[in-house]
Amino acid sequence: MKYIIAVIQPDRLDEVLKKLTQKEIHLVTVSSVIGRGRQKGIAEVYRGHKEQGSLLKKVKLEIAVNDEFVEPTIKAIIEGSRTEKIGDGKIFVIDLSECVRIRTGERGNEAIG
Numbered sequence: 592m593k594y595i596i597a598v599i600q601p602d603r604l605d606e607v608l609k610k611l612t613q614k615e616i617h618l619v620t621v622s623s624v625i626g627r628g629r630q631k632g633i634a635e636v637y638r639g640h641k642e643q644g645s646l647l648k649k650v651k652l653e654i655a656v657n658d659e660f661v662e663p664t665i666k667a668i669i670e671g672s673r674t675e676k677i678g679d680g681k682i683f684v685i686d687l688s689e690c691v692r693i694r695t696g697e698r699g700n701e702a703i704g
């Protein structure tokens with residue numbers, strides 16, 4: 592299992608969710624965050640979403656998936672958020688050791704989807 596974290600432009604969220612849904616990826620956590628990439632928030636201000644200092648408003652998605660869904664998830668996020676301009680975002684993939692559905696006590700592959 593993997594835990595996929597993506598930081599994207601807020602105005603790409605709807606499109607990313609659409610692409611994920613098309614690939615049967617429905618379970619997701621979404622947060623509003625602030626952050627900066629390698630331009631340190633400076634050159635990207637023209638894309639809007641300016642927050643404080645050098646930090647810009649972003650949206651963070653967190654998706655826990657079974658291994659066969661890792662590549663489809665990455666692909667969907669890219670399809671929904673790539674504009675080829677700076678600040679399109681980044682995807683991080685982390686090994687996930689456990690997942691528990693609280694209601695049933697199911698674990699691992701059973702609990703994740």
Ligand SMILES: Nc1ncnc2c1ncn2[C@@H]1O[C@H](COP(=O)(O)OP(=O)(O)OP(=O)(O)O)[C@@H](O)[C@H]1O
Pocket residue numbers: 598599625626627628629630647649676677678679680681
């Ligand atoms: N190494 C990192 N660690 C933590 N967060 C990061 C990292 N890189 C990017 N982020 C987060 O992702 C957001 C988007 O990053 P961004 O797309 O600007 O990456 P970049 O490396 O600057 O690439 P680009 O040159 O395409 O802008 C940042 O505002 C920040 O919140």
Ligand SMILES: [Mg+2]
Pocket residue numbers: 627628629630631635677678679
């Ligand atoms: Mg950047």
